[in-house]
Amino acid sequence: MANTTPSLSEDIKGYRQAVVEVPLTAAEIIAMYTTPKLVVPAVSNKAIVVDAVDFIITRTATQFTGGGVVSVQYNSTANGAGTSVQSSTIAATVVTGTAGTAYSTRTSATLSDVALASIQGIGLYISNATAVFATGTGTATVRVTYRLV
Numbered sequence: 001m002a003n004t005t006p007s008l009s010e011d012i013k014g015y016r017q018a019v020v021e022v023p024l025t026a027a028e029i030i031a032m033y034t035t036p037k038l039v040v041p042a043v044s045n046k047a048i049v050v051d052a053v054d055f056i057i058t059r060t061a062t063q064f065t066g067g068g069v070v071s072v073q074y075n076s077t078a079n080g081a082g083t084s085v086q087s088s089t090i091a092a093t094v095v096t097g098t099a100g101t102a103y104s105t106r107t108s109a110t111l112s113d114v115a116l117a118s119i120q121g122i123g124l125y126i127s128n129a130t131a132v133f134a135t136g137t138g139t140a141t142v143r144v145t146y147r148l149v
Contacts (some may be wrong), residue, residue, distance in 0.1 A: 015147040017051065024126070024140040029057075029064065029095065033132040036125035039144055046148040047120045048074075050108040054143040057094060058101045062137040067092045068130025072144060073130040074122045080129035083119070085109060095140075097134055098128045116149065 009019035022039050024032075031037075040048055053072045073082030086106040094102050111119075126142050 007112055013149065017147050019127065019143065019145045021141050022126075026064075026137050028142060029134050029136065029138075032070075032127050033067070033080070033130075034078050034084070035040065036073070036080075036127035037140055038076070038123060038135075039072055040086045040124040040146060042121050042123035043119050044046075045146055047116045048085075048122075048145045049111065049149050050124070051117075051145045051147065052108065053086055053106045053145075054104050055094065055104045055106075055140060056088050056101065056143070057138060057140040059095075059097060059136070059138040061099055061101050062135060063098060063144050064096045064133040064136025064138070066131045067095055067133035068128050070095065070126065070128045072124050072126050074124060076123075076125045076127075077141065078127065080127040082125065083115075085124060089129075092128070092130070092133075095128075095136070098103060099139065117136065 071084040071089045075082045087109045090104045
């Protein structure tokens with residue numbers, strides 16, 4: 001299911017739209033509070049404009065504990081403190097829920113002209129706020145649909 005190489009399609013505005021899927025191990029989910037995981041690498045002189053973020057987690061027998069809201073953000077700022085690309089975050093309970101698969105989707109935040117200039121050449125990372133997730137097992141996939149402008 002993981003496709004870390006973007007697939008491209010043409011959207012109605014003439015921009016090339018890309019979709020990337022990045023797998024997350026339990027260790028990466030736990031570590032993303034202090035070490036955000038790269039989702040979309042920076043592109044020189046381009047801004048990554050996100051259309052949607054999907055977070056699919058398959059939790060197993062050992063529940064994750066702790067943690068905080070999850071978001072995809074510009075730059076690798078720890079503790080989820082970067083500029084979020086989403087209009088709303090993914091609740092920590094999506095990660096800490098009982099065994100099974102959960103699917104969350106979020107649309108992008110509104111970016112102004114000033115914001116677009118400030119995110120040129122900056123990659124996207126997944127992180128979470130508040131604290132590390134701990135003691136959990138399972139895997140996740142983060143899927144980002146985006147355009148380069």
